[in-house]
Amino acid sequence: MYLTNTHLSRRTVLKGMGVTLALPFLEAMTPARNAGGASAAGKKVRLVCIEMVHGSAGSSAIGIQRNLWAPSAVGSGFELAATSLKSLEPFRDHVTIVSNTDVRNAEAFTAPEIGGDHFRSSAVFLTQMHPKQTQGSDVRAGTSLDQIYAQRFGQDTPIPSMQLCIENVDQAGGCSYGYSCTYTDSISWASPNQPLPMTRDPRFVFDQLFGVGATPQERAERRAEDRSILDWLTNATTRLKKELGASDQARLAEYLDDVREIERRIQKVEAYNSSGEARELPGAPIGVPDSFSEHVKLMFDLQALAFASDITRVFTFKLGRDASNRVYPDSGFKGAFHSASHHGEKEDRILDFAKINAYHVSMVPYFLERLSKMSDGNGSLLDNSLIVYGSPMGDSNLHNHKRCPLFLVGRAGGQLKGGLHVKAADGTPMANVMLSVLHKLGVDDMPQFGDSTGELDLTSAPAPTA
Numbered sequence: 185m186y187l188t189n190t191h192l193s194r195r196t197v198l199k200g201m202g203v204t205l206a207l208p209f210l211e212a213m214t215p216a217r218n219a220g221g222a223s224a225a226g227k228k229v230r231l232v233c234i235e236m237v238h239g240s241a242g243s244s245a246i247g248i249q250r251n252l253w254a255p256s257a258v259g260s261g262f263e264l265a266a267t268s269l270k271s272l273e274p275f276r277d278h279v280t281i282v283s284n285t286d287v288r289n290a291e292a293f294t295a296p297e298i299g300g301d302h303f304r305s306s307a308v309f310l311t312q313m314h315p316k317q318t319q320g321s322d323v324r325a326g327t328s329l330d331q332i333y334a335q336r337f338g339q340d341t342p343i344p345s346m347q348l349c350i351e352n353v354d355q356a357g358g359c360s361y362g363y364s365c366t367y368t369d370s371i372s373w374a375s376p377n378q379p380l381p382m383t384r385d386p387r388f389v390f391d392q393l394f395g396v397g398a399t400p401q402e403r404a405e406r407r408a409e410d411r412s413i414l415d416w417l418t419n420a421t422t423r424l425k426k427e428l429g430a431s432d433q434a435r436l437a438e439y440l441d442d443v444r445e446i447e448r449r450i451q452k453v454e455a456y457n458s459s460g461e462a463r464e465l466p467g468a469p470i471g472v473p474d475s476f477s478e479h480v481k482l483m484f485d486l487q488a489l490a491f492a493s494d495i496t497r498v499f500t501f502k503l504g505r506d507a508s509n510r511v512y513p514d515s516g517f518k519g520a521f522h523s524a525s526h527h528g529e530k531e532d533r534i535l536d537f538a539k540i541n542a543y544h545v546s547m548v549p550y551f552l553e554r555l556s557k558m559s560d561g562n563g564s565l566l567d568n569s570l571i572v573y574g575s576p577m578g579d580s581n582l583h584n585h586k587r588c589p590l591f592l593v594g595r596a597g598g599q600l601k602g603g604l605h606v607k608a609a610d611g612t613p614m615a616n617v618m619l620s621v622l623h624k625l626g627v628d629d630m631p632q633f634g635d636s637t638g639e640l641d642l643t644s645a646p647a648p649t650a
Contacts, residue, residue, distance in 0.1 A: 231333050254284070259604065280593075284612065305577050310330055344496065350502065384468070386472070393486060393490055526580065615637075617640050
């Protein structure tokens with residue numbers, strides 16, 4: 185039965201040897217006298233910022249005419265079937281598409297910067313600041329949106345923020361056109377001169393989330409015994425179940441099953457990658473799947489569990505690396521990514537590139553489905569999350585930064601309505617969207633972000649002025 189006189193703290197954890205497992209939101213974490221009211225947990229907005237490089241086919245002249253990215257209709261009556269966003273249709277009521285914004289600070293400002301768009305753009309996406317051209321350690325961009333939010337609202341979670349990636353980001357020193365590889369490898373900046381490292385290995389992420397307090401030696405010993413972390417939590421789990429009502433017991437069991445399933449998938453990847461079989465990604469860490477989709481899904485699953493257990497509320501997720509020629513056969517096109525993005529403005533090649541764009545976006549609904557099924561107070565985690573997906577590049581064939589792809593998903597704790605396509609007036613900075621997002625996330629004392637010229641209304645969509 186439900187506890188009437190006591191309640192669990194939201195910070196309750198299960199502990200075993202080298203294992204600390206935070207819990208999902210349970211009814212017992214709300215005092216009985218407030219059980220019918222709003223939960224505090226429901227007001228803690230989770231933020232995920234996802235960058236995919238190389239812009240979109242829909243930012244080309246032909247792509248705009250054919251609505252390959254943004255739908256033709258503005259407002260709530262938009263159709264996604266012809267666009268690269270078609271996989272988002274089941275979640276359209278949570279989607280806010282923002283089209284026709286520019287990222288001017290990713291452009292070349294001086295002659296020596298011309299041609300270096302691939303090597304500075306990622307640093308601009310979440311900072312909306314123009315990076316200093318250098319191949320040394322004196323890098324400079326700006327504090328990124330995710331870190332502004334984490335520094336303000338992420339300090340009461342065990343991990344204020346986490347930074348994840350799919351491609352390799354371990355190229356030290358200088359890249360090309362006079363830019364440090366730091367700019368290509370990082371999208372999250374704690375300060376203008378402090379880029380944060382990205383984590384590629386799902387095993388490392390899993391250990392960070394569920395091995396808090398454990399030493400590297402303890403974690404290594406646990407893996408060597410080929411046992412689940414849950415094996416060290418049996419007694420603690422049994423004791424906790426005795427304090428929970430039936431619905432909480434079911435929710436806890438489902439959560440533990442999710443943890444075990446993700447752990448099992450990581451173990452399976454590690455077993456294959458250490459078997460001596462030839463790998464598609466021979467230089468990748470042992471915990472990284474060769475399959476792009478499996479890698480992305482593992483990372484999304486880890487983010488969902490981290491949100492459910494309130495270990496952190498902020499993630500950045502870099503899905504690609506500029507100038508990468510990775511192939512995505514599951515997209516229906518077998519050509520290399522970077523080469524495909526330089527389509528020469530030829531329609532057939534633009535349509536091939538659009539297939540890759542659609543495939544990348546199609547990874548997101550998997551995450552949305554997970555969040556929509558996870559309770560968070562009086563709503564779902566999707567209701568109380570904001571996912572920002574976009575690119576700081578527009579038409580990659582021209583290396584321009586106009587009409588850049590961008591969409592938001594989630595209700596942000598009630599701050600966004602969703603089901604909307606907002607088309608900005610020509611020349612509107614993407615920074616205006618970022619400023620509006622920060623204000624809706626509670627950072628309402630920031631008058632400007634990057635090169636913003638004001639807020640952009642994300643809750644209604646009047647036709648832009650000519």
